[in-house]
Amino acid sequence: MKRKDLPLLILIFLVIGFVFSTSYSKSIDSSYSLVEINKNVISNKENFTKIMSVLTHERCLNCHPNDNIPKQGDDGHPHYFGMMRGKDDHGFEATKCSTCHQAENNKYSGVPGAPHWGLAPASMGWQGLTHKEIARSLIDKSKNGNRSHEDLVRHLTEDKLVLWAWEPGVDAEGNTRKVPPVSKEEFGTAVKQWFEDGAIIPEE
Amino acid sequence: MKISFHINNQPQTITIEDQNTPLLWVVRDLLDLKGTKFGCGKAACGACTLHVEGQAVRSCSFPVHLVEGKKVTTIEGLGTPEDPHPVQQAWIEEIVPQCGYCQPGFMMATAALLEEIPNPTDDDIDNNIINVCRCATYYRMRKAIHRAASIKNDSTTNSVNS
Numbered sequence: 001m002k003r004k005d006l007p008l009l010i011l012i013f014l015v016i017g018f019v020f021s022t023s024y025s026k027s028i029d030s031s032y033s034l035v036e037i038n039k040n041v042i043s044n045k046e047n048f049t050k051i052m053s054v055l056t057h058e059r060c061l062n063c064h065p066n067d068n069i070p071k072q073g074d075d076g077h078p079h080y081f082g083m084m085r086g087k088d089d090h091g092f093e094a095t096k097c098s099t100c101h102q103a104e105n106n107k108y109s110g111v112p113g114a115p116h117w118g119l120a121p122a123s124m125g126w127q128g129l130t131h132k133e134i135a136r137s138l139i140d141k142s143k144n145g146n147r148s149h150e151d152l153v154r155h156l157t158e159d160k161l162v163l164w165a166w167e168p169g170v171d172a173e174g175n176t177r178k179v180p181p182v183s184k185e186e187f188g189t190a191v192k193q194w195f196e197d198g199a200i201i202p203e204e
Numbered sequence: 205m206k207i208s209f210h211i212n213n214q215p216q217t218i219t220i221e222d223q224n225t226p227l228l229w230v231v232r233d234l235l236d237l238k239g240t241k242f243g244c245g246k247a248a249c250g251a252c253t254l255h256v257e258g259q260a261v262r263s264c265s266f267p268v269h270l271v272e273g274k275k276v277t278t279i280e281g282l283g284t285p286e287d288p289h290p291v292q293q294a295w296i297e298e299i300v301p302q303c304g305y306c307q308p309g310f311m312m313a314t315a316a317l318l319e320e321i322p323n324p325t326d327d328d329i330d331n332n333i334i335n336v337c338r339c340a341t342y343y344r345m346r347k348a349i350h351r352a353a354s355i356k357n358d359s360t361t362n363s364v365n366s
């Protein structure tokens with residue numbers, strides 16, 4: 001090799017080095033983001049599943065009927081005495097939810113209670129819906145009482161009637177009512193995370 | 205703890221250990237007002253119905269601390285023998301009671317209904333009067349509810365005209 005060819009050779013090596021280094025770093029980048037996306041997809045799905053396991057539990061679903069009839073018990077049977085939604089989701093004109101249900105559980109009668117005890121609006125009738133359908137209805141402002149994501153997070157994690165699901169008291173026989181399958185804290189974390197991640201409804 | 209409220213327009217203060225004691229027990233056992241009845245103790249029969257702030261409630265399922273500062277009316281305070289409430293008048297005229305045990309609860313529920321719906325239809329009655337009568341006086345009760353509505357409406361019209 002002639003001495004005068006040296007700069008040219010160095011230049012060629014530099015160019016090759018540059019091309020290799022950029023393509024290598026690109027492949028690291030894309031594989032890194034794939035892992036990230038996968039992780040996000042998995043955690044989104046987990047959060048969604050946790051949320052749905054609560055929303056479809058009897059403690060919640062019994063007051064989200066799709067036929068204007070409140071439900072009771074772990075078997076979700078129709079509320080005794082022919083009680084129905086009424087005009088304002090709180091029963092009939094004189095015999096209302098609050099005729100029997102007060103703002104707290106009653107351990108003497110076994111009647112459950114929490115503030116503003118009543119049915120969720122008819123537009124939020126979830127009984128018989130799939131998880132996806134429930135989620136779509138949950139985040140649909142035309143159905144959810146015009147609630148933003150922030151409003152929904154607050155509602156799901158702070159509303160006393162929602163939180164009653166984890167403190168449902170005893171029934172008329174003195175037996176403690178069943179609570180949802182995930183804890184209140186776990187549910188709260190899942191709700192916050194799911195909405196933070198954009199409230200994406202996962203594919204089955 | 206002490207709990208103060210009005211019952212049948214009289215001020216009342218009670219001292220009670222358990223603030224969750226059912227109002228029914230306080231009314232019957234502490235205040236000796238025996239008109240309100242115990243039927244099921246689980247908000248199912250309506251025998252214990254009385255009014256809190258004019259609203260019908262099942263007092264067997266109503267913790268006494270919730271009446272603090274409120275107005276309670278029992279069947280004893282609904283009317284008097286000299287001046288019966290339209291519901292009591294109608295009940296007498298239609299000779300509704302059989303054994304009578306459930307009747308105070310039905311009358312209190314009806315009085316609350318007429319405040320919300322002055323002329324209840326049969327459907328309104330079916331929806332709102334869901335107490336239980338073992339003697340099955342439902343037929344006479346329905347007639348009495350309609351009669352009570354007309355007595356009440358007549359008396360309202362008369363008092364407006366006079």
Ligand code: FES
Nearest residue numbers: 243244245250264
């Ligand atoms: S005794 Fe209260 S409803 Fe039966």
Ligand code: FES
Nearest residue numbers: 303304337338339
């Ligand atoms: S009159 Fe006897 S239970 Fe009603």
